[in-house]
Amino acid sequence: MKDVQHLFPSEDGNQFEQVTFLSYIEKVIMAIDSSKDPNKSTLGPILEKSDDFYKDIIENEKTPNTGLEMDLVLDELIKLTKGHPYHTRNFVTNVLPMASIPGIIGNLTNTLLNGNNLWDVYGPAAAETEVKVITMMSKLVGYDHTKSWGYTTWGGQGAVFSGLRVAVAKQFPKAKEEGVPNNLYCFASENAHYSLLKSVEAVGIGSNHLIRVKAGKDHSMDMEDLQMKLEETINNGGIPVYIVATTGTTDCFGIDDVQSVKAITTKMEKKYNLKPIHIHADSALGGFYSLFREYDFIQNPLAFEEDVLKALSAINERMQYLYVADSLCFDFQKLGQTPYLTSLFLVKNGSDLGLLDLEEFETPYVGNRGYGSYHTGYTLECSRMGSSIAIYAALLSFGVEGYQQILANYVRVNLAFRKKLAARIPNMSITNSENIGPITTIRIYEDGANWELELNGEATHEQIQKTNDLNYELFEILGEHREEVFFGDTKRQCLVDAVNSDERFPIYAAKFFSISPYTEVEHLDHIVQAFENAVERMEKKETVYVL
DSSP: OHHHHTTSOOSSOOHHHHHHHHHHHHHHHHHHHHTOOTTSSBSSSOOOOOTTHHHHHHHHOOOOSSOOOHHHHHHHHHHHHTTOBOOSTTEESSSOOOOOHHHHHHHHHHHHHTOOTTBTTTOHHHHHHHHHHHHHHHHHHTOOTTTOEEEEESHHHHHHHHHHHHHHHHHOTTHHHHOOOTTEEEEEETTSOTHHHHHHHHHTSOGGGEEEEOBOTTSSBOHHHHHHHHHHHHHTTOEEEEEEEEBSOTTTOOBOOHHHHHHHHHHHHHHHTOOOOEEEEEOTTGGGGGGGTTOOTTTOTTOOOHHHHHHHHHHHHHHTTGGGSSEEEEETTTTTOOOSSOEEEEESSGGGGGGGOOOGGGSTTSSOSSSOOOBOTTSSOSSOOOTHHHHHHHHHHHHHHHHHHHHHHHHHHHHHHHHHHHHHOTTEEETTTTOOSSEEEEEEOSSSOOHHHHHTTOSOHHHHHHHHHHHHHHHHHHHHTTTTOEEEEESOSOEEEOTTOSSEEEOOEEEEEOOOTTOOGGGHHHHHHHHHHHHHHHHHHHHHHHO
C-alpha cells in the first residue's frame, strides 16, 4: 500500500510532500510557458494527424501493468500540450476563451477539496460558494434575490435542458411520473443553439415539436413570426410550454428581444386561457453584457470611447431586460473567463425547482439526515462538480468594473477590425453588421459584395450555394494556417430566403471572435493581413481550378 500512497496529496501537510506536489505543477506550467509565442495561436507547431492517428491509438494503447514514475507521467502529459491551441492575441476563433488565473486557482481549490456539490455535508465549500454566486448574479441581472435560485450545471446545454424540465413541470406537475403529453411545443429562433434540439429529444417532446421562428435582419427572433406560429400551434391543439430567447447567438451575436417575447406570451395566455409559458433566456454567451445594466452611460466613469460607448449602450438596450425571463444562464467558461466547465443556471422563482425535487426516500444515503442543510435533489446530475468555487474566485477578482473593461475591449477590437477589413478587402461583406459585440462574420464573394441581395431574399439558391462553396474553400485555407492566426467559421451563420425556392438556406461565413484578453487594436493589422493572405490563396486556387 505504501507504493501508491505517494500518488496522493499528503494527509498531514508535511513540507516534503508539499514541495514534491508543487514541483509537478511547476513542471507542467514551465513546459507550457516554454512553448508560448504571442505571435502564434498554438503552443508550438501544430502536430498534424495522419488518417490512421486514432486508429493507431486504439490498436496500440494499453494500461501499464506497473505504474510509471511521476516524471514519466508528466512527460506524457506535456507531450499532449504540444501544438495545442492557445489564447494569444492571434486566437480569434469561436467562443473558446482563456481561463483567468483566479478561475484556474478556484478550479484547483475545488479539485483539491474534491467535494460533491450534491450535499453540503460532502461539499461544504461548493455549497457555500454556489449560494453566493446565485445571489451575486441574481442581483446583477435584476432578479429578486430573495426569491430566485439556481445551481451550476454542465454548460448552456444543461441550462436549456433544466429550463425545459421546469417548464414542463410547471404546466404538468405529474409529468415526471406519468410522462410528457404528446401535444407540447417549444419555440426558438432559427439561429438558436442546437442545445434545445437535444433537449426536446431527451425530454421526450420530440424534435418535430420544436418550432423554429424566423430571424430578422439583425439575426434576432422575428416577433410577428413568433406570434403567428404560437397562434397556429394553439389552434391546432398544441400547448406551448417553452420559448428560448437567445441573448447573444454563438455565430453572430444576435440578441432576441426578451421583453417583446414576454409581451407576446402574456397576450397569448390571456387570449387562449393558457397557463404561463416559460421563457428561458439563453444568455450563456451574451448575458455577461448585462453587467452594464447599471452602468452610467452619461457620466461614462470608465471613459470608454464614443463608438464603444454607443455600441455598449445598444447591447444594453436588450440585455437590461434579462430579468423578465423565467430562467437564464451564464457560461462562465465563455465570457466569464473561467475554465471548462463552469456554468450557472438561474430561475426567477426558485420555488419552481421544488417541482423537480426528489422525495427523501429516493436518496437514502444523502440529504435526509439530521445534519446538513443543502441538498440539491432537483438537479439532473447526482454527483456534481463544485464549479461555483471557480466562478466565485473570478467574480471577486474581476468585480463588475473588471468585467466591464474586458467586455468593452472585445467590442472595441471588433469595431476596429470591421473598419480595417472593409478598407482592405472589397469583395467581402460583414454579414452581422447590425450586431455589435465580440463577433464579426465575414462572407467572401466572387464579383463584389452582394450580401444585401442574399439578405433580402433576391439571390437564387444556386447563387447562395456557389458562394457557400467559395467560402468553404476559404475555411479550409484559414484552418491550414491557424497556427499563425486562428479564425473561426460557421456553416449556418443564419438562414435566408431564395428567389427561386420556398426553402430557407444557410449562409457560410468566416468568423472573427475577439475572445483573448491580449488582443488589442494595435494587433489588428497583422490579423487582417493574415485574412487577406488567405483570400489571395483561395483566389489563386480558384483561378487554377478554372483553367
